[in-house]
Amino acid sequence: MTSSASVSSVVLGIGGLLGHDANAALFVDGRLISASQEERHSRLKHDGTFPRLAIADCLAAAGRTPDDVTDVVFAEKPLQSHLFKLTGRAGNAFTRGLSRLLPERWPGLYTQPARRLLPNARFHYAWHHLTHVAGAFHSSSFDRAAFLCVDGKGEDYSASAGIIDHGEIKLLWEQTYENGLGLFYTLVTNALGFLSFGSEYKVMGLAPYGRPVYLEQLARLFSTDDRGGFRLKAPVRFTWASMMAAMPLVAEATGVPVRGPKDPLTDAHIDLATSLQQIFEDEVLKMARFVRAETGEANLLFCGGCAQNCVTAGELRRTKLFSGVFNSPVGGDMGSGLGAALLHERTVRAGVPLRVDFRGFHLGSAPGPAPAGAAPWRVPVDGDLFDYVARQLADGKIVAWGGGGMELGARARGARSILADARQPGMQSRLNLAVKFRESFRPFAPLVLAEDCSAWFDTAEPSDYMQYTANLVESRRTPQPAQFASLRERLDYPRSEIGSVIHVDYSARLQTIRCETHADMHRLLTAFKALTGVPILINTSYNVSGQPIVRTAVEGWECFLNTDVDLLVLNDEVYRNPFGKTREEKLTWLKQFAASA
Amino acid sequence: MAQTIRRIGLKLVTALLRLGVRPAPAGWQRSTRPPADLSGR
Numbered sequence: 001m002t003s004s005a006s007v008s009s010v011v012l013g014i015g016g017l018l019g020h021d022a023n024a025a026l027f028v029d030g031r032l033i034s035a036s037q038e039e040r041h042s043r044l045k046h047d048g049t050f051p052r053l054a055i056a057d058c059l060a061a062a063g064r065t066p067d068d069v070t071d072v073v074f075a076e077k078p079l080q081s082h083l084f085k086l087t088g089r090a091g092n093a094f095t096r097g098l099s100r101l102l103p104e105r106w107p108g109l110y111t112q113p114a115r116r117l118l119p120n121a122r123f124h125y126a127w128h129h130l131t132h133v134a135g136a137f138h139s140s141s142f143d144r145a146a147f148l149c150v151d152g153k154g155e156d157y158s159a160s161a162g163i164i165d166h167g168e169i170k171l172l173w174e175q176t177y178e179n180g181l182g183l184f185y186t187l188v189t190n191a192l193g194f195l196s197f198g199s200e201y202k203v204m205g206l207a208p209y210g211r212p213v214y215l216e217q218l219a220r221l222f223s224t225d226d227r228g229g230f231r232l233k234a235p236v237r238f239t240w241a242s243m244m245a246a247m248p249l250v251a252e253a254t255g256v257p258v259r260g261p262k263d264p265l266t267d268a269h270i271d272l273a274t275s276l277q278q279i280f281e282d283e284v285l286k287m288a289r290f291v292r293a294e295t296g297e298a299n300l301l302f303c304g305g306c307a308q309n310c311v312t313a314g315e316l317r318r319t320k321l322f323s324g325v326f327n328s329p330v331g332g333d334m335g336s337g338l339g340a341a342l343l344h345e346r347t348v349r350a351g352v353p354l355r356v357d358f359r360g361f362h363l364g365s366a367p368g369p370a371p372a373g374a375a376p377w378r379v380p381v382d383g384d385l386f387d388y389v390a391r392q393l394a395d396g397k398i399v400a401w402g403g404g405g406m407e408l409g410a411r412a413r414g415a416r417s418i419l420a421d422a423r424q425p426g427m428q429s430r431l432n433l434a435v436k437f438r439e440s441f442r443p444f445a446p447l448v449l450a451e452d453c454s455a456w457f458d459t460a461e462p463s464d465y466m467q468y469t470a471n472l473v474e475s476r477r478t479p480q481p482a483q484f485a486s487l488r489e490r491l492d493y494p495r496s497e498i499g500s501v502i503h504v505d506y507s508a509r510l511q512t513i514r515c516e517t518h519a520d521m522h523r524l525l526t527a528f529k530a531l532t533g534v535p536i537l538i539n540t541s542y543n544v545s546g547q548p549i550v551r552t553a554v555e556g557w558e559c560f561l562n563t564d565v566d567l568l569v570l571n572d573e574v575y576r577n578p579f580g581k582t583r584e585e586k587l588t589w590l591k592q593f594a595a596s597a
Numbered sequence: 598m599a600q601t602i603r604r605i606g607l608k609l610v611t612a613l614l615r616l617g618v619r620p621a622p623a624g625w626q627r628s629t630r631p632p633a634d635l636s637g638r
Binding site: 073077078079080083086087088089090091092093094095096098099100102104124125126127130159160161162168169170171172173174175176177223225227228229230231290343344347 | 607610611614615617618619620621623624625626627628629630631632633634635636637638
């Protein structure tokens, strides 16, 4: 352990005060050492409790103790949030003044544990949206950019816009109150029966299957203007009770009954998802045009929870409104601790450019050694590991891959991934139903060699973190019939040579792989391309529905045993699945994650 | 008893705060938040 005396600054960013996706990030003397999400340790998806385990993980990575922490930065101003909750009104200079008068301990539900754990630290509080902005800016290549933060909720606002460079942040505009575009998306998501937290991406995935026939009906629920000013007419709040009470409003406006989580998806529900996504895209594009006109900036950072809508992010790029568009690798709150710490670092190191490179998003723990029980199932590999795995994938095998630092953020990007051949017929259904145990309509995302991207998709721009969708080039599309008898038939229709990663509208959520960012995945894709001519693989997170992505080798092995994954590559060693579990045993194991599925 | 006093006190504070903070209109508003301020809660 390094001596504390030799270190001048140990800065811990803590996110998740808003009640979900608690996380921590640690800088030592201005260098990012580690970032981690509480759910990966506690094994509770979207865990929003005080991130004690994530903090411990970060400190262990740096060889530090809690006593060494000099500064803590929270990714929210808790008193402003509390006052908004009390009064139902957005804050102003008056409430900000109060924050200096009221005792430090009020309210302290979240900050008190930090004060007890980190006795020597100074405490700071960042505006929530600006943590998203800083996270996006410092992981982009821009030196200056406009930002558009569209979120579920900050302290008392739903969207903000301004300009950022390495020296200054100008917060120019905001939409006050929480009942904005993000809450609207969540409300309709709930009315569609996707009740678990963070299910909005499922609705985004469902949207291409339907028609936007409920635009006018949904528009009765909100007011909007041509600048993307958006507010729900009903005073809905981000609380469970408020959401439940408001769901009938959606049914009343559209005539589509509220769906229970286990009810079948009807055409009307699918059309409602399509309409919601259409409204969302239109409103974000209006906001982006407003930001372009107001700031005159050439580059845009799209951030906040709503920036995880990769379809809209892709659309923003295609409009060419801005020369460059970048959205955060950790658009949701899981990166807010990192953003908070970045805000502190940029303040104390004014003007010195800070960059969080690709490695910065793989700074969690390594998986550790394989459990002893795995040894009999180890497969000796003669020759090159990547050639071997590429051959297995080309033969239709499903491969789990674990190694190196855990990813930060919602997406697996090759450190804890399940990989498969996108050319195999029926692979999408096989993965959804026998490996992930989730809805069959859910699309999968491709890993693509960056150098071959434009030969397959209508973009050559990097998407290192799966932030955008792109469309398959026309020449590789197989025309689809105008009508299908069922969702299943549409799903299974061979839309292209790589049908399993191409959505029904020919879009795909890309992760482009460059040698300098992910050498292992680059070698694997190169080997696979040499064998098949296709530089593309399916990449999905190493978990089952409702389970946080696996972190340790032990968790990975347990998940492997309970799914139909054929091979596991763990720390560059290959294991085959004993397939020793019955379907009943697997389903019993799966039940522990049902509440978050 | 203490709880009742606390509840009444909180209601009073809330009412006072509401007097000090007017409802904001919908749409984009000029922001007055001090972005660099990490000290205020």
